[in-house]
Amino acid sequence: MKLRELLKDLCEKHCLGKVAAFVYVIEFQKRGLPHAHILLILSQDSKLHSAEDYDAIVSAEIPDPNVHPLAYETVISSMMHGPCGVLNPSAPCMKDGFCQKHYPKSFQSSTQNNYDGYPLYRRRDNGSFVEVRRGVRLDNRWVVPHNVELVEKYDAHINVKICNSVLAIKYLYKYVYKGHDRATVALSQPDSASELRSPVKEPIDEIKMYLDARYISSSEAIWRIFHYRMHGRSPSVQRLAIHLPEKQLITFRDNDKLQQVLDHADSHVTTLVAWFQENAKNPAAHNYRYVDFPLYYTWNSTDHKWNIRKTATSAIGRLYMVQPSEGERYYLRMLLTHVRGASSFDDLKTVEGHVCGSFKEACIRLGLLQDDTEWDVCLREACCMRMGQQLRLLFATILIFCQPAAPEILWNNHKVALCEDILYQNRDLYSDVNDAVEQEALRQLESYLQLNAKSLKDFPDMPLFLGGSAFLDGPDALNQLIREEMSYDVTLLQSALNQNVPLLNKDQRAIYDAVLSSINDTCNCFFVDGPGGTGKTFLYNTLLATVRSRGEIALAVASSGISALLIDGGRTAYSRFRIPLKLDELSTCNISRGSREARLINAAKLFIWDEAPMLHKFAFEAVDRTLRDITCVDKPFGGKVFVFGGDFRQVLPVIPRSLRADVVSSCLTRSFLWKHLKVMKLSINMRLSQDLDPQETIKQKKFAKFLLDIGDGNYSIVPGTEDSINLPLDLVMTKGGLPALIDFVYPHLIENYENVDYMVGKAILTPKNVDVEKISELVLDRLPGDFTIYPSADSVDLSEDGNTSQPQVYSPEFLRSLKIPDIPPGELKLKVGAPIILLRNLAPSQGLCNGTRMICRALQNKVIEAEIISGSHVGSRVFIPRMTLSPSDSNLPFILN
Numbered sequence: 038m039k040l041r042e043l044l045k046d047l048c049e050k051h052c053l054g055k056v057a058a059f060v061y062v063i064e065f066q067k068r069g070l071p072h073a074h075i076l077l078i079l080s081q082d083s084k085l086h087s088a089e090d091y092d093a094i095v096s097a098e099i100p101d102p103n104v105h106p107l108a109y110e111t112v113i114s115s116m117m118h119g120p121c122g123v124l125n126p127s128a129p130c131m132k133d134g135f136c137q138k139h140y141p142k143s144f145q146s147s148t149q150n151n152y153d154g155y156p157l158y159r160r161r162d163n164g165s166f167v168e169v170r171r172g173v174r175l176d177n178r179w180v181v182p183h184n185v186e187l188v189e190k191y192d193a194h195i196n197v198k199i200c201n202s203v204l205a206i207k208y209l210y211k212y213v214y215k216g217h218d219r220a221t222v223a224l225s226q227p228d229s230a231s232e233l234r235s236p237v238k239e240p241i242d243e244i245k246m247y248l249d250a251r252y253i254s255s256s257e258a259i260w261r262i263f264h265y266r267m268h269g270r271s272p273s274v275q276r277l278a279i280h281l282p283e284k285q286l287i288t289f290r291d292n293d294k295l296q297q298v299l300d301h302a303d304s305h306v307t308t309l310v311a312w313f314q315e316n317a318k319n320p321a322a323h324n325y326r327y328v329d330f331p332l333y334y335t336w337n338s339t340d341h342k343w344n345i346r347k348t349a350t351s352a353i354g355r356l357y358m359v360q361p362s363e364g365e366r367y368y369l370r371m372l373l374t375h376v377r378g379a380s381s382f383d384d385l386k387t388v389e390g391h392v393c394g395s396f397k398e399a400c401i402r403l404g405l406l407q408d409d410t411e412w413d414v415c416l417r418e419a420c421c422m423r424m425g426q427q428l429r430l431l432f433a434t435i436l437i438f439c440q441p442a443a444p445e446i447l448w449n450n451h452k453v454a455l456c457e458d459i460l461y462q463n464r465d466l467y468s469d470v471n472d473a474v475e476q477e478a479l480r481q482l483e484s485y486l487q488l489n490a491k492s493l494k495d496f497p498d499m500p501l502f503l504g505g506s507a508f509l510d511g512p513d514a515l516n517q518l519i520r521e522e523m524s525y526d527v528t529l530l531q532s533a534l535n536q537n538v539p540l541l542n543k544d545q546r547a548i549y550d551a552v553l554s555s556i557n558d559t560c561n562c563f564f565v566d567g568p569g570g571t572g573k574t575f576l577y578n579t580l581l582a583t584v585r586s587r588g589e590i591a592l593a594v595a596s597s598g599i600s601a602l603l604i605d606g607g608r609t610a611y612s613r614f615r616i617p618l619k620l621d622e623l624s625t626c627n628i629s630r631g632s633r634e635a636r637l638i639n640a641a642k643l644f645i646w647d648e649a650p651m652l653h654k655f656a657f658e659a660v661d662r663t664l665r666d667i668t669c670v671d672k673p674f675g676g677k678v679f680v681f682g683g684d685f686r687q688v689l690p691v692i693p694r695s696l697r698a699d700v701v702s703s704c705l706t707r708s709f710l711w712k713h714l715k716v717m718k719l720s721i722n723m724r725l726s727q728d729l730d731p732q733e734t735i736k737q738k739k740f741a742k743f744l745l746d747i748g749d750g751n752y753s754i755v756p757g758t759e760d761s762i763n764l765p766l767d768l769v770m771t772k773g774g775l776p777a778l779i780d781f782v783y784p785h786l787i788e789n790y791e792n793v794d795y796m797v798g799k800a801i802l803t804p805k806n807v808d809v810e811k812i813s814e815l816v817l818d819r820l821p822g823d824f825t826i827y828p829s830a831d832s833v834d835l836s837e838d839g840n841t842s843q844p845q846v847y848s849p850e851f852l853r854s855l856k857i858p859d860i861p862p863g864e865l866k867l868k869v870g871a872p873i874i875l876l877r878n879l880a881p882s883q884g885l886c887n888g889t890r891m892i893c894r895a896l897q898n899k900v901i902e903a904e905i906i907s908g909s910h911v912g913s914r915v916f917i918p919r920m921t922l923s924p925s926d927s928n929l930p931f932i933l934n
């Protein structure tokens with residue numbers, strides 16, 4: 038009864054926030070009383086974001102007896118953990134000398150997020166305590182997190198936790214899936230239950246009170262999921278048959294005649310066959326995949342046909358799960374989640390007019406599955422469009438990012454095309470692709486690979502470039518990275534300097550002089566603090582040109598790919614310093630002493646790091662540790678001159694599932710390195726001093742001031758909110774929604790979309806991938822031509838725990854539906870002319886960095902040809918193959934490839 042009332046409070050009266058869905062399960066434990074685990078999923082507008090939101094729901098402190106006398110009584114009797122640890126080493130929670138629940142927790146002045154998705158709740162050291170057995174005092178460190186109103190009302194142990202990790206759901210579902218069990222259930226008299234609760238009372242003889250029993254319960258019966266949709270009821274579910282041709286299930290009785298059974302089988306139309314039939318006669322049905330069909334059609338089980346749905350409803354189509362071990366049926370299912378409009382089994386496996394020999398072959402041809410034929414086709418398609426250097430760059434990209442199983446076969450298959458330009462340039466000497474021509478192609482391939490810290494030697498059966506080991510490995514020879522950094526045109530740099538140095542304003546000049554004299558002398562590190570438009574990038578480029586024009590090495594990095602593209606020769610800090618993706622306070626970079634990267638770093642005179650405020654302090658500390666090691670100099674950054682820059686008013690480190698305090702404490706300013714940086718300021722807004730028409734200048738000045746005011750905390754916050762502001766009305770589009778926004782940003786799109794200058798100056802920014810997809814589709818809809826759809830071939834990495842025989846429990850359509858930051862959508866929809874952005878550092882020296890903007894010029898099945906429209910390689914055409922990506926921090930309970 039109590040549980041029912043509690044569920045009503047939670048899910049109907051929404052006492053903790055509006056509930057979108059919930060799951061509960063009653064656990065009959067081997068020790069302890071049966072109890073319920075309830076998982077509430079809050080609706081979007083009730084989601085908890087800040088420490089204040091968390092504190093409003095969960096308390097981990099002893100309530101004030103004067104304010105909440107009832108809650109106080111319940112908390113001290115039911116919500117205090119232990120005592121355990123040294124106070125009571127034999128407590129049931131103790132294992133190997135430690136409390137498994139990690140009590141006592143630490144005092145904490147404010148609530149903070151932890152990396153595992155569970156917050157660390159506020160536990161103030163305010164002197165409150167409760168005295169339990171033998172005079173032991175338990176303070177706020179021992180309080181089990183709870184909701185004050187719930188404990189007050191129910192006078193029971195109700196542990197409330199907030200979690201923003203999918204792992205909690207996994208934990209809860211464990212109870213649902215573990216099936217029937219033998220359990221010990223506690224049977225207790227009503228009044229003895231209260232005895233159980235109180236740590237103050239005498240110990241209870243639990244053994245006496247337990248009864249060894251067996252329970253049999255269907256998991257369906259003890260758990261339920263309620264979808265609180267708009268209409269407050271669960272969606273209807275239509276099961277969809279999946280069977281190979283002539284292999285549908287039929288039912289018959291023992292005494293049925295054989296002919297009767299056969300006739301029945303012939304006339305029995307399954308939902309799948311009926312889908313084919315509907316597609317054959319109704320072109321409108323071609324818009325929907327089999328799995329989506331129940332949303333638009335209803336299944337008439339008497340007539341065995343699909344009828345168009347008259348009213349919109351929340352119906353779900355559910356395909357039966359098929360294991361990969363079932364072979365063709367598994368691939369049939371995969372096709373059914375992807376293909377639209379098929380009118381027969383043969384039609385389903387027809388790709389580009391070719392009827393494939395099997396469903397598996399169709400999956401491979403459609404790109405739903407991967408094997409080396411993918412790279413073969415990719416190279417074949419690219420060979421038809423370009424030659425020479427672009428093809429070798431594509432081949433290097435495939436080697437580095439796509440893990441082909443047999444790269445030497447790919448090389449042999451496409452060698453002629455990959456060497457074609459070299460042969461042409463040497464046509465006076467050679468008439469076909471001989472060893473000399475191949476060696477030159479391999480030399481160029483090797484240098485691309487080396488720029489990514491790889492070599493042909495890493496691919497065992499690939500032919501090698503034999504042109505002398507000094508070029509590849511010799512410790513004293515110039516390595517490719519150093520060559521690359523010393524290949525600037527000194528005359529060009531000198532003339533740029535003659536023009537730009539006299540333009541430096543007084544703030545820029547002061548920093549310029551300080552940095553240059555530091556290189557020659559004191560080896561200081563700097564932080565250039567300047568709001569947007571104060572000429573930081575201009576200053577960095579002038580400094581870099583100065584050092585490079587002297588024939589010395591200056592390395593430029595930035596925290597994000599996009600800002601790296603704005604500095605001459607810029608790379609992302611992650612790729613230049615090989616900073617690990619998972620960082621902690623002891624991390625070091627993946628650069629060893631004596632490596633090519635270490636030699637480059639040792640040779641460099643100046644390092645510039647733009648947008649430094651965006652990265653976690655651990656990244657700088659890892660670089661510091663590594664440089665001290667490489668240079669053998671125990672000074673900040675190994676005694677190298679570093680110029681960090683950025684604006685703390687702009688983007689701070691992005692820490693998933695974190696609170697404001699976590700972000701602040703992860704900033705560079707909170708690092709032990711900060712005190713070693715000399716902070717120098719830029720304050721003159723150079724962007725505004727450019728020649729603009731006067732009206733425009735006024736608008737921009739106003740906008741710049743508005744941004745500065747927000748950054749400096751001088752813009753008024755909406756009363757009652759933590760950090761909301763009212764935007765000035767002249768900045769807001771109030772009418773027309775997304776179409777109006779697209780018209781505003783891309784006026785006369787059709788006439789202009791082929792004009793690079795028009796495209797490069799425009800972008801719509803939005804923080805969430807779902808909106809990106811929506812807007813992209815709307816913009817692309819306006820471009821002429823058809824969409825080309827690139828599906829991902831997703832799989833779960835089962836090798837992680839060494840268990841490769843574990844069945845695939847995640848369906849392909851589920852994996853494809855996951856929306857993961859930094860990973861393209863499961864179905865990438867493109868058109869020729871579409872602007873795109875690269876998410877990986879494919880070949881920074883060729884302008885292919887994380888953040889490079891491009892325009893699609895040709896869309897083949899396995900490769901995209903794109904033109905670079907940003908950075909130093911504007912106008913170059915490049916090939917982008919499909920490649921394996923694995924999100925490092927997806928918050929999924931498995932590794933997704």
Ligand SMILES: Nc1ncnc2c1ncn2[C@@H]1O[C@H](COP(=O)(O)OP(=O)(O)OP(=O)(O)O)[C@@H](O)[C@H]1O
Pocket residue numbers: 540541542545567568569570571572573574575576684723724
């Ligand atoms: N000393 C200068 N003389 C002439 N133009 C300058 C000077 N300094 C900067 N500019 C110009 O002012 C504009 C803004 O400068 P810049 O991009 O370097 O600023 P920023 O501080 O890097 O801006 P943001 O933080 O927004 O990236 C650019 O067009 C740049 O060329």
